[in-house]
Amino acid sequence: MTVIEVEDLHKSYGHTRAVGGVSFEVARGETFGVLGHNGAGKTTTVECLIGLRKPDSGRIRVFGEDPGRRRRALARRTGVQLQESELPDRIRVVEAMRLFASFYDRPDDWRAVLERWDLGPIGGKAYADLSGGQKQRLKLALALVGAPELVVLDELTTGLDPVARRETWTLIGDLKASGTTVVLVSHFMDEAEELCDRVAVFRRGRIVALGSPRGLVAETGTGSLEEAYLELTGERRDGVEA
Template sequence: MDKVIEVRELRKTYGARVAVDGISFDVYEGEIFGMVGPNGAGKTTTIECLEGLRRPDGGTVRVLGMDPHREGLRLRQRIGIQLQEGSLPDRMQVEEAVKLFAAFYPHPADPQGLLERLGLTAVRRIPFGQLSGGQKQRLFIALALVGNPKLVFLDELTTGLDPHARRAMWDLVREIRSEGRTVFLTTHYMEEAERLCDRVAIVDRGRLVALDTPERLIRSLGAEHRVIFTADTAFDPAPLRNLPGVFRVERIGERVVVYGQGDRLAAQVVEAMAARGIAIRDLRVEQPNLEDVFLALTGRPMKEASGSETPLEGGRP
């Protein structure tokens, strides 16, 4: 596959604070590439350097073979950008905004077709200030796609959306990729990256700490699966410790947690309980995820890492 983004030793500082500290990675044509990490990790600064909105202090960046800073005008004819904090005049109507942005490009998409595809036809006459959060995000995606870009940047696309609207955005991102476009997205939602991305770059405090597919990153942990269920308090869970792949068993009142590994861990637990005639309730399986990967790599949970960061003066990392 062809490289659409090449980054080598990218560095960006704001005064004495280093926002991006020597990051290197490639993005390939046709993939959904995610940059994930807590607020303040350097994601937005990185994506803005790629878009040509910020000038790096060091390193090299090539996007579609171009230098974003020196060839920004030509590059922005071929990319689509959804900013983390985008806005439009409150009185500007949806259809008016899409037609205006279409006029900026030599070969734009059909505005009416774009509105229909993104579910905005019914609100095409509605002013921007009256749109819901999900409708605004759909409009920003329409504006990012109106130039028929080869590469689309989505910065914290689903922040502030409810779960239903967030999943609708995920479907739109997959649809964009299915059209043959490359998607570069940033997010601090690890579940979002795990569900959407072909490859993930995990960043923390301006540094790249891991880069691979979500599946390989999770598998590299060798972490435990957890089988959790409720059983009668008279039940003795000790025999479950002898099942293949089981590391340990914990019990708190009626709640039992079995820790272990293996594709049949949950099935073995259920079979063992059924063989003893013990009824179980509220069974669920918890698998390792990218949150666990971040914790293993940094020693901090994502929520704690996000809470420890503060915005930078003169830039938003």
């Protein structure tokens, strides 16, 4: 079953084209990577997927629904962790977990999720008093507390130390094993190579490659997804991304 369908998506801000003609599908239970540097169009595409942005043109369906028109209904089936999301400074960790769990019809036990993400010891702390890594773990826990069918994660391991990063990878693997569909937005190629069934490589608002990490490595004759990415985007020839 196809969970996400995107066909010829376009989105501009004034004279700046953020996304220009993007198309892809994501199957149920798939972990799908959206890869590219800042400004490549990744976040705009994802924000259109979850109904935060209105496309200029194109067609998007999530669980067969238009996210622009059915955002509230889809939100009950979707967990989202956005790179720029924030919480009120004085809300406490346990309060945030309890609040987000209340948004869903059949959430997971928020206390168990709190412990799974090693947030129990800081449950009484205010959001403003958390470290960067703690804030990131809390956002991830909030995205998962509703036991969603689809999880959208934007730069999920940014700010995490190497141990926490590896632990997060394990939890994403557990999500995949449970049948949850995951959209993973990242600029970490090792992360995508480890976790993703397929990836879409973005550059300047377009998809320049789409396939499995192993397939893209074989196609380019390189030794890793990072090297394949550099080859596919032209950065090996052009140097730093414009």
